[in-house]
Amino acid sequence: xxxxxxxxxxxxxxQPTVSRVLNGNPKVSPEIRERVLACAREHDYQLNALAKGLxxxxxxxxxxxxxxxxNGFFADLAKQIEVAARERGYSIILFNxxxxxxxxxxxxxxxxxxxxxxxxAVPIRETSLQWHSYVEKLDVPVVTITRRAPGLDxxxxxxxxxxxxxxxxxxxxxxxxxxxxxxxxxxxxxGFRQALQAHGLGEAVTNRVLRxxxxxxxxxxxxxxxxxxxxxxxxxxxxxxxxxxxxxxxxGLSVPEQVGVMGFDDTFMGRHLSPRLSTVRQPTARMxxxxxxxxxxxxxxxxxxxxxxxxxxxxxxxxxxx
Amino acid sequence: xxxxxxxxxxxxxxQPTVSRVLNGNPKVSPEIRERVLACAREHDYQLNALAKGLxxxxxxxxxxxxxxxxNGFFADLAKQIEVAARERGYSIILFNxxxxxxxxxxxxxxxxxxxxxxxxAVPIRETSLQWHSYVEKLDVPVVTITRRAPGLDxxxxxxxxxxxxxxxxxxxxxxxxxxxxxxxxxxxxxGFRQALQAHGLGEAVTNRVLRxxxxxxxxxxxxxxxxxxxxxxxxxxxxxxxxxxxxxxxxGLSVPEQVGVMGFDDTFMGRHLSPRLSTVRQPTARMxxxxxxxxxxxxxxxxxxxxxxxxxxxxxxxxxxx
DNA sequence: TTGAAAGCGCTAACAA
DNA sequence: TTGTTAGCGCTTTCAA
Numbered sequence: 001x002x003x004x005x006x007x008x009x010x011x012x013x014x015q016p017t018v019s020r021v022l023n024g025n026p027k028v029s030p031e032i033r034e035r036v037l038a039c040a041r042e043h044d045y046q047l048n049a050l051a052k053g054l055x056x057x058x059x060x061x062x063x064x065x066x067x068x069x070x071n072g073f074f075a076d077l078a079k080q081i082e083v084a085a086r087e088r089g090y091s092i093i094l095f096n097x098x099x100x101x102x103x104x105x106x107x108x109x110x111x112x113x114x115x116x117x118x119x120x121a122v123p124i125r126e127t128s129l130q131w132h133s134y135v136e137k138l139d140v141p142v143v144t145i146t147r148r149a150p151g152l153d154x155x156x157x158x159x160x161x162x163x164x165x166x167x168x169x170x171x172x173x174x175x176x177x178x179x180x181x182x183x184x185x186x187x188x189x190x191g192f193r194q195a196l197q198a199h200g201l202g203e204a205v206t207n208r209v210l211r212x213x214x215x216x217x218x219x220x221x222x223x224x225x226x227x228x229x230x231x232x233x234x235x236x237x238x239x240x241x242x243x244x245x246x247x248x249x250x251x252g253l254s255v256p257e258q259v260g261v262m263g264f265d266d267t268f269m270g271r272h273l274s275p276r277l278s279t280v281r282q283p284t285a286r287m288x289x290x291x292x293x294x295x296x297x298x299x300x301x302x303x304x305x306x307x308x309x310x311x312x313x314x315x316x317x318x319x320x321x322x
Numbered sequence: 323x324x325x326x327x328x329x330x331x332x333x334x335x336x337q338p339t340v341s342r343v344l345n346g347n348p349k350v351s352p353e354i355r356e357r358v359l360a361c362a363r364e365h366d367y368q369l370n371a372l373a374k375g376l377x378x379x380x381x382x383x384x385x386x387x388x389x390x391x392x393n394g395f396f397a398d399l400a401k402q403i404e405v406a407a408r409e410r411g412y413s414i415i416l417f418n419x420x421x422x423x424x425x426x427x428x429x430x431x432x433x434x435x436x437x438x439x440x441x442x443a444v445p446i447r448e449t450s451l452q453w454h455s456y457v458e459k460l461d462v463p464v465v466t467i468t469r470r471a472p473g474l475d476x477x478x479x480x481x482x483x484x485x486x487x488x489x490x491x492x493x494x495x496x497x498x499x500x501x502x503x504x505x506x507x508x509x510x511x512x513g514f515r516q517a518l519q520a521h522g523l524g525e526a527v528t529n530r531v532l533r534x535x536x537x538x539x540x541x542x543x544x545x546x547x548x549x550x551x552x553x554x555x556x557x558x559x560x561x562x563x564x565x566x567x568x569x570x571x572x573x574g575l576s577v578p579e580q581v582g583v584m585g586f587d588d589t590f591m592g593r594h595l596s597p598r599l600s601t602v603r604q605p606t607a608r609m610x611x612x613x614x615x616x617x618x619x620x621x622x623x624x625x626x627x628x629x630x631x632x633x634x635x636x637x638x639x640x641x642x643x644x
Numbered sequence: 645t646t647g648a649a650a651g652c653g654c655t656a657a658c659a660a
Numbered sequence: 661t662t663g664t665t666a667g668c669g670c671t672t673t674c675a676a
Contacts, residue, residue: 001434001461003653014663019655027661044459049435050372050381051653054668059372061436064416068401070590075397082391082418091432094386094416096404110413112323113371114383137366139323239590246594268392268561272568274596325669336647341671349645373669376652 002043011035022047053115062295063111065095065104065121071239073265073284074122077146080288081120088296090117099124108134115140118295120288122146126154141298143291146282148187148309153298155291155310157282159187160194162314166234166262166280167195169316175260176229179220180207181244182236188264192234204229210240217247224251224259232260232322238267241277245321260322275320283312324365333357344369375437384617385433387417387426387443393561395587395606396444399468402610403442410618412439421446430456437462440617442610444468448476463620465613468604470509470631475620477613477632479604481509482516484636488556488584488602489517491638497582498551501542502529503566504558510586514556526551532562539569546573546581554582554644560589563599567643582644597642605634 004022008015013032020028021036022045039045053059062085066074082092093114097104104124111119119142123131126147135142135152143153166188170178178196180189184207196205204227208219224231235241241263245255253259255275263270263279270277294308326344330337335354342350343358344367361367375381384407388396404414415436419426426446433441441464445453448469457464457474465475488510492500500518502511506529518527526549530541546553557563563585567577575581577597585592585601592599616630 005653015653016655016664017662019653020662023655029661032662046431046434048376048437048653050375050437051668052655053372054370054376054653054670055655056668057655061415069391069404070394070398070401072392072394072397075394076392078416079390079392079418082416091436092416093383094400094404094414096401109368112368114413115370115372242591242594246596249596269564269591272564274568274571327669337669338648338671339646341669342646345671351645354646370669373652374671376654376669377671378652379671 001048002040002045003048004045007036007039007043007045011039058117058299059115060090061114061116062090062092062292063095063107063114063116063119063121064092065097065107065111065119065123067097067099067122067124069094069096071237072267072269073237073282076267077122077284077288080285081145081292084289084292088292090292090296097124101125101130105134108138111140112138117299118142120145120291120295123149141295143295143298145287145291148311151307153294153308155287155294156312157287157314158191158311160191161311162264162280163188163191163193163234164195165314165316167192167199169318170232170234170260170262170322171196171199171201173232173260173322174230175232175322176201176204177227177231178205179223179231179233180205180236181210181216181233181240182207183209186236188234188236210236210243213243213247216243217250220244220247221251224253230260231258232262234262234264236264238263238265238270238277238279241279241321242269242273245273245275245277256320256322262322266317270317270319273321278319278322279317281315281317283315287312323370324362324367325370326367329358329361329365329367333361380439380621381437382412383415383436383438384412384614385415385417385429385436385438385441385443387419387429387433387441387445389419389421389444389446391416391418393559394589394591395559395604398589399444399606399610402607403467403614406611406614410614412614412618419446423447423452427456430460433462434460439621440464442467442613442617445471463617465617465620467609467613470633473629475616475630477609477616477630478634479609479636480513480633482513483633484586484602485510485513485515485556486517487636487638489514489521491640492554492556492582492584492644493518493521493523495554495582495644496552497554497644498523498526499549499553500527500556501545501553502527502556502558503532503538503562504529505531508558510556510558532558532565535565535569538565539572542566542569543573546575552582553580554584556584556586558586560585560587560592560599560601563601563643564591564595567595567597567599578642578644584644588639592639592641595643600641600644601639603637603639605637609634 266281417429588603
């Protein structure tokens with residue numbers, strides 16, 4: 001591939017002059033500018049981003065770390081981040097931790113090797129001291145997205161708040177027994193439970209972790225058999241909700257008449273399921289855009305050391321399943 | 323961040339010696355090795371991949387271009403590629419063309435700027451001369467994945483063949499009228515139509531492009547009204563199929579009794595839809611792994627100029643919707 | 645086994 | 661306005 005030095009040789013100017021032309025520096029005579037540009041075009045010159053990055057200036061690379069891109073929500077998030085970044089002249093190095101802490105840590109090393117200018121990350125355990133210390137160790141700005149990491153720049157929908165919104169809605173709708181599908185330290189569950197406790201329904205809520213479809217069916221069926229009150233299942237994400245709907249169909253229960261189902265993430269799919277899925281929407285595009293913008297600002301003056309905590313409102317999307 | 327030169331200073335050796343130690347060159351005395359490694363560990367040394375890449379050796383970066391990462395199938399594909407690449411010490415720069423040819427071309431320039439070692443791509447129009455010329459111009463190996471690009475390295479499921487498999491199956495199942503959802507130049511449709519023609523059913527098949535949900539409902543309802551024979555809809559992907567199922571439900575038609583529905587891609591979702599979706603599975607993980615392997619081989623000896631054409635078998639997954 | 649020197653392709657500082 | 665020089669952090673000769 002042709003280099004600046006080569007173009008310089010061909011156009012009989014110095015290599016830094018070529019650099020000036022190609023970088024739009026106005027202090028170059030029009031004739032030279034033309035000659036150089038013509039030559040660059042002719043040979044299809046492409047800047048060597050590695051050499052430029054080596055200068056200590058910008059690499060124009062952003063690291064993006066998600067837990068699982070195969071999940072529609074994160075796929076969409078990654079897409080939005082990529083769009084926002086590209087509009088600002090940045091490219092994306094993508095990484096998938098797959099909920100594996102070792103991978104997560106390894107990736108943060110890779111990110112440093114490539115001297116990315118910043119990182120947008122969905123950590124596995126955002127509240128852990130580990131995440132905090134990883135981020136501190138990195139010498140580039142990191143924003144945590146869709147999760148709240150105390151003391152670090154975070155752009156997120158407040159999961160406990162969203163969980164409590166769901167609780168309020170379901171109680172209002174007449175549900176009196178609740179099963180959450182997901183980990184018990186999930187913020188959504190924490191908020192969900194708290195709100196239910198405030199309604200005196202603290203005993204009526206529990207959770208199950210989704211391991212296999214068959215196991216979930218057994219657990220769900222047992223749980224349903226264990227009480228009489230109007231029951232609702234709050235799934236930690238739309239994919240879980242899809243499986244819950246499937247299981248309820250297998251069990252011959254009708255939704256929402258016999259059991260209510262609430263999803264989370266507002267994946268495209270939910271809008272066309274049967275019944276159409278009630279769920280919680282996050283303002284993904286806005287979060288992604290603002291997180292990237294903030295990252296770029298942080299790069300400008302990294303000394304501006306006040307971590308930003310930016311919660312976004314979740315929106316209940318009520319369809320047919322509750 | 324600490325550099326080799328700095329480690330050299332601290333351990334009283336020359337910088338190239340540090341390089342040797344860190345690269346596992348055996349011709350270094352054990353004492354020095356220890357000292358250097360200890361120092362590197364202590365200061366959490368990370369190689370500057372830009373400087374290394376600048377040497378003209380490897381950047382250990384792979385470009386991945388997909389048409390739409392928000393589509394579950396491509397998200398999964400990207401994930402598999404990333405996994406395969408990382409196992410081999412490569413990182414991924416991701417790009418989304420969003421079916422926009424300008425973006426596609428722009429990305430190929432970005433890829434060159436970062437001097438990636440290779441590219442795995444899902445082109446927008448794989449048969450176009452444009453794609454061919456883009457790839458030729460790039461000075462790194464490119465493999466086309468999930469599409470067959472004549473004359474270029476391609477790892478794909480043969481869409482026309484898959485389309486004809488679907489046709490054979492549906493005819494065998496007793497269907498006699500067929501609607502394909504997707505573009506008329508889609509390979510699946512081409513093969514689908516041809517196989518139907520061979521059965522004397524060439525007049526009984528047509529296609530519709532999915533623009534909006536409402537429009538599709540009108541078109542689908544009109545098409546269903548226009549004939550008596552047993553009808554099947556072949557959706558270009560599972561997401562279309564999801565929407566078709568939804569529309570048929572709206573129209574009060576039961577699947578598969580009144581209309582059959584076939585998807586494509588075997589997205590996770592399909593397994594839990596109601597009715598569970600019959601679809602076509604591609605061996606994504608295998609394709610991804612082998613494409614990456616081939617790419618790495620190509621890098622070793624780029625002179626080996628015989629383009630590989632690697633078709634994979636599609637697998638019909640028959641569930642409840644046909 | 646180790647070090648000195650050169651150079652990858654670029655930017656930045658300084659001179660002319 | 662243009663050119664000269666230096667240097668980013670590494671790898672790669674070539675000597676010692």
